[in-house]
Amino acid sequence: MIGGFGDDRASGTDALVPHPEAMRALGYRVVDRLVERWTDLEDDVPWRGASAADALALLDSRVPEEGEPLEGLIEEAVHGVLPLAGRIDHPRFFGFVPSAPGWPALMGDMLAAGFNVFQGTWLESAGPSAMELTVLEWFRGWLEMPEGSGGVLTSGGSAANLLAVVAAREAAGRPEWPVLYLSDQGHSSIRRGARIAGFPEEAVRTLPTDEGLRLGTETVRSALRQDRAQGLTPVLVCANGGATNTGTVDDLAELAAVCRSEGVRLHVDAAYGGFAVLDPEGARQLRGIGEADSVTLDPHKWLFQNYDCGCLMLRDPAVLERALGHRAEYLQDTETSPGEVNFGERGIQLSRRFRALGIWMTVRGVGRRGLAEAIGRGIDLAGRAEARIAESTCLELLHPARLGVVCYRYSGAGGGGSHGAARDEAELEALNRAIQDRLLAEGHAMVSSTRLRDRYALRLCILGHRSRWEHVREVLGQVERIGRELEA
Numbered sequence: 433m434i435g436g437f438g439d440d441r442a443s444g445t446d447a448l449v450p451h452p453e454a455m456r457a458l459g460y461r462v463v464d465r466l467v468e469r470w471t472d473l474e475d476d477v478p479w480r481g482a483s484a485a486d487a488l489a490l491l492d493s494r495v496p497e498e499g500e501p502l503e504g505l506i507e508e509a510v511h512g513v514l515p516l517a518g519r520i521d522h523p524r525f526f527g528f529v530p531s532a533p534g535w536p537a538l539m540g541d542m543l544a545a546g547f548n549v550f551q552g553t554w555l556e557s558a559g560p561s562a563m564e565l566t567v568l569e570w571f572r573g574w575l576e577m578p579e580g581s582g583g584v585l586t587s588g589g590s591a592a593n594l595l596a597v598v599a600a601r602e603a604a605g606r607p608e609w610p611v612l613y614l615s616d617q618g619h620s621s622i623r624r625g626a627r628i629a630g631f632p633e634e635a636v637r638t639l640p641t642d643e644g645l646r647l648g649t650e651t652v653r654s655a656l657r658q659d660r661a662q663g664l665t666p667v668l669v670c671a672n673g674g675a676t677n678t679g680t681v682d683d684l685a686e687l688a689a690v691c692r693s694e695g696v697r698l699h700v701d702a703a704y705g706g707f708a709v710l711d712p713e714g715a716r717q718l719r720g721i722g723e724a725d726s727v728t729l730d731p732h733k734w735l736f737q738n739y740d741c742g743c744l745m746l747r748d749p750a751v752l753e754r755a756l757g758h759r760a761e762y763l764q765d766t767e768t769s770p771g772e773v774n775f776g777e778r779g780i781q782l783s784r785r786f787r788a789l790g791i792w793m794t795v796r797g798v799g800r801r802g803l804a805e806a807i808g809r810g811i812d813l814a815g816r817a818e819a820r821i822a823e824s825t826c827l828e829l830l831h832p833a834r835l836g837v838v839c840y841r842y843s844g845a846g847g848g849g850s851h852g853a854a855r856d857e858a859e860l861e862a863l864n865r866a867i868q869d870r871l872l873a874e875g876h877a878m879v880s881s882t883r884l885r886d887r888y889a890l891r892l893c894i895l896g897h898r899s900r901w902e903h904v905r906e907v908l909g910q911v912e913r914i915g916r917e918l919e920a
């Protein structure tokens with residue numbers, strides 16, 4: 433029997449380390465299931481949900497007194513539990529922000545898990561920490577941040593945004609009344625990060641955007657002046673490098689110039705959009721990103737990494753260590769020499785996993801050109817979707833394609849498509865809600881909706897490396913068909 437439980441077992445803990453042959457067989461079984469999943473993905477649904485009652489009913493909630501063979505548990509997870517989830521890397525998964533890891537990332541993560549690296553201190557992880565420094569240096573180069581910039585890999589964009597807030601307050605000398613600014617298109621995690629960091633609600637200003645949903649420099653300037661006149665200390669302006677709603681990028685070069693002249697830090701939340709600098713069109717939109725004081729990136733979004741893998745890059749990474757460095761007697765052996773970094777002092781986690789290996793495997797294994805091609809395809813597909821929507825007699829473009837995202841709605845055969853609908857907003861919202869519900873119920877594609885200036889919008893976010901024009905075109909065709917059926 434495979435699974436490590438012979439009749440000769442000496443103790444109940446033998447299952448923690450099965451015999452080598454059993455380890456291999458179990459490992460190969462897991463790899464076989466993964467390869468099946470990866471090769472059959474397109475024929476599977478992009479998403480399957482269940483109620484809490486139905487999902488919990490699949491699981492035996494009792495704690496067993498004795499262990500049981502792992503083969504059965506692997507199959508139970510693969511066939512019973514894992515199907516009830518999004519296949520976020522499916523070619524027709526266009527909802528929220530997709531994540532499509534590549535095989536190199538998975539290989540890296542499997543190795544990192546198997547070696548169980550503790551990457552909080554240099555003492556315990558010189559090689560892996562050197563690899564994180566290497567990966568961060570690649571990011572620095574791609575963003576064109578100045579030499580000496582650096583950062584930390586985090587659990588995601590939310591953690592990175594929180595760190596950016598803490599770094600800004602520290603860099604400003606921890607003023608008594610710090611204020612931070614984000615646009616009305618800013619990600620909710622910035623506000624949440626500020627709350628965790630102890631900023632009162634009124635110290636977080638939401639600034640209105642222009643008709644292109646971008647943060648204007650005059651808006652920023654006047655907010656800074658107003659608050660300074662009140663005796664408050666602006667510490668951080670947060671700009672979008674790919675807003676989650678629409679993919680919109682603020683004018684980063686211009687905002688950087690304003691922030692520099694006003695003496696306030698600029699943070700660019702480029703969690704999903706930042707790696708688009710690898711594509712020429714993306715780089716054009718993100719021009720100036722390297723002039724920011726800090727930048728949030730999410731390798732688990734557009735650098736084809738597994739969850740969870742985020743990153744904060746800073747011009748002055750030492751400010752994080754000033755803000756967060758901790759000295760404890762039980763860590764006295766972990767002092768670093770120049771050039772070494774205790775990554776546990778740059779973030780929230782002391783115990784942290786080795787995230788750089790998946791990135792390193794991906795960049796080395798795919799190469800810059802392959803990554804640029806995969807990212808560029810998403811940008812192109814969103815552009816083609818925009819053109820297809822503009823041509824349609826019943827779809828209406830609500831926001832042009834930006835960094836893989838396009839927002840639109842069904843406005844009806846009689847509505848004149850993109851050329852001004854005659855229906856009222858409430859009616860259009862009800863109709864598009866019904867379309868969104870039907871799309872999810874039919875289950876062919878995974879899409880999600882949002883609101884733009886209080887208008888209900890259907891949204892496509894095209895980041896997956898498996899997505900092709902046929903997948904995007906199919907979804908738009910379905911929206912037209914369902915819209916017509918609902919109107920009939």
Ligand SMILES: *Cc1c(COP(=O)(O)O)cnc(C)c1O
Pocket residue numbers: 529587588589590591593619621674675676701702703704705730742
């Ligand atoms: C996804 C996203 C975040 C949050 O990142 P997590 O990795 O989900 O924590 C923040 N900002 C933007 C712009 C995002 O797209």
